[in-house]
Amino acid sequence: MPAGGQLQWYTARRATLIATAAPGSAAARELSDLTDEAVLALAGAAPSHARLPFAVFALGGYGARRLLPGSDIDLLIVSEGSARDLEPLVRTLLYPLWDTGVDVGHQVRTRAGQVRAVSADLNLTVATAFLTARFIAGDERLAYRVVVDAFRRLRRDRRRLLDEIGARVRTGSPYLLAPDLKEGVGGQRDIDELVWRAALEAERPLTNVPGATALEEAQDAITAARWRLHRHRPTARNLMGVADAEAADIDADAVQRALAVAQHTLLETRDALRRTKRSTAEDPRAPLGLADLVSAAREGARVLPSVERAVYAGGLDHAVPGFSALMTLRRPGLSHRYTVGAHSLHTLVSLFNGDQAHAGDALPGDAVEALVVAALTHDIGKREPGPDHAERGAAEAGSAAGRLGLAPDPCRIVKMLVREHLLLGEVATSRDLTDEDVVLEVAVRIGRRDLVEPLFLLTAADMTATGPDVWTPWRRSLVVELARKAEAALSPEVDGTGIVSMAHACRDEAARSHSRKAPRALCCDSSGPRRSGTSPGALPGTCCATDALSRACPARECLWRSRWTYAQVMPPAHGCSTSPSAIDRGSLRRSPVRWRSRASTRLPPRPSRPTVAWGSTCSW
């Protein structure tokens, strides 16, 4: 028998419809109606139907007239007689459908058996599939009795069933870049739950659910995406991978918004149903203040769904205009799992949790606040595609910090943290950490010792939030090593590790020396960047050896200037084993001084002015 047998017409029309229809709810309804025609035709040809009353129902998604190219055709056949009596009918109905190659799921029951089957004592799937049951063919009066009896039973067990529906396992996030469109959070099952609840709470219909139209649009977007996925790769039907989305020409942004709408509508509905019994709850749309954000960071992933909901509803837009749109902004790349906004929230709740539990306990309050704002805004530069998002986002992050009420200094810290949030991770895995220059470049870009820990915590949280394979113990050990060394380099101690502090002291010394003697040598580099506000008499070549240097010129330049200044000012007797005259810009770049390779020098008594630089023994 050719494929499709007596349903060749169905197979042909089905294939044409799948190939040509514009994916979406309308196409799914059309495919469902076409399948109804086939089932009706088969039921009409059944030999025994005249003698034994039966009713054929469509269940689940098919019952809801939402049939997708890869969906099972779920049928329920109910009769007053035994299953054995129905065998000829079942054979007539199902064999031709099987021959078409479509997956057919079928249940054959008596009327009483169906009532027992939908009881909450049994399978939740059977009960929920029946909530969207639709009569297709057979005896209408029997169908009516089946529906009335089964729904009477369902209503009786309603509370228990609703509890089970509310407790079903929901995995993933609507903000995953590769979401499961059926079972994942925000997927089809979440929309189904709203339908199930509406069916079970019939005396309290859910027509007043906020965003009902939005939910319809969400359903359409999810159906369209699943239709395209089924058509593109029938084996991976519901997981919308990044490559699949592109290959199947799916509007991934629309899908992301649809998943968010489904998830948040479901959460709001669950809350609304709960509120009728208890007192009022907080408004999830209330703007989030700094204290809320700090509290969320401390609470961790537990509060993530409610924070996501608030932010998606615009709770952060007062501080970061357009942040709600970031929640569904996709920038797939490397190991990233989430949309930009969701990744930022994951970073926020990872700050003081997991590996970093209690890590922020010792940080001062304003540093914690700066860190929290930086975590939220570190990828804000990804609004625009392309590289250098860290640099691009720094200014906006600083403004957001101001709007959230941070003082000017913490705002500057936020800008630095955002600008440098990739620094530790990138350098640790791609540069030689035993190279003194590498560490010093990192140190001057950070600028202050007390900022190393916040930057480390931001790096750890960012990498943790990026994906499960990013913040590995292997990578962590490299980043810890770099952070530790950068912190030592920025230390105020003058035992050979406080290199950057040393450079600052040198700058001050050079400035004082300049004002006394104005040595020509110190003015040799007049082409360097000048900062407004440099005090009169300060040297063009030395102004960069300050914290602000990291903002004014590249770290390597800063490093060279610091060393050059030191070499100009410090006499060799103070412990610098390299003759100042031998240090020029070129040789420093070509032959970086190695901390470990230098001879140990005896330190003079600790002076009020730091006197030892990079030539001494390093403790690490």
Next chain:
Amino acid sequence: MKKIEAVIKPHRLDDVKEALHELGVVGLTAYEAKGFGRQKGHTEIYRGAEYTVDFVPKVKVEVVVDDALAPQVEDAIINAARSGKIGDGKVFTYDCEGAVRIRTGERGPDAL
């Protein structure tokens, strides 16, 4: 055929990859690894917590090449990974008895 395994510093991976590419080695496998050699481990203190650094982060690179190419591959890895300092790593060479490209069924050096 020879299998060459190299344990190198993480930041040298790109250099080693480039060097092997220039020699015509078309494939390699790299792992994030941890280990120690003669230097053994040491203890470090960071932010008040003591870390015992028993195992230093390394990258392990594996390539299988034709016998004739093996000495050049060894040299290329050594040159690309050497800084002259402690912890530059090691290179190990083994005889490799067989190789199969699963897709085509090719065997021996043809499968490389």
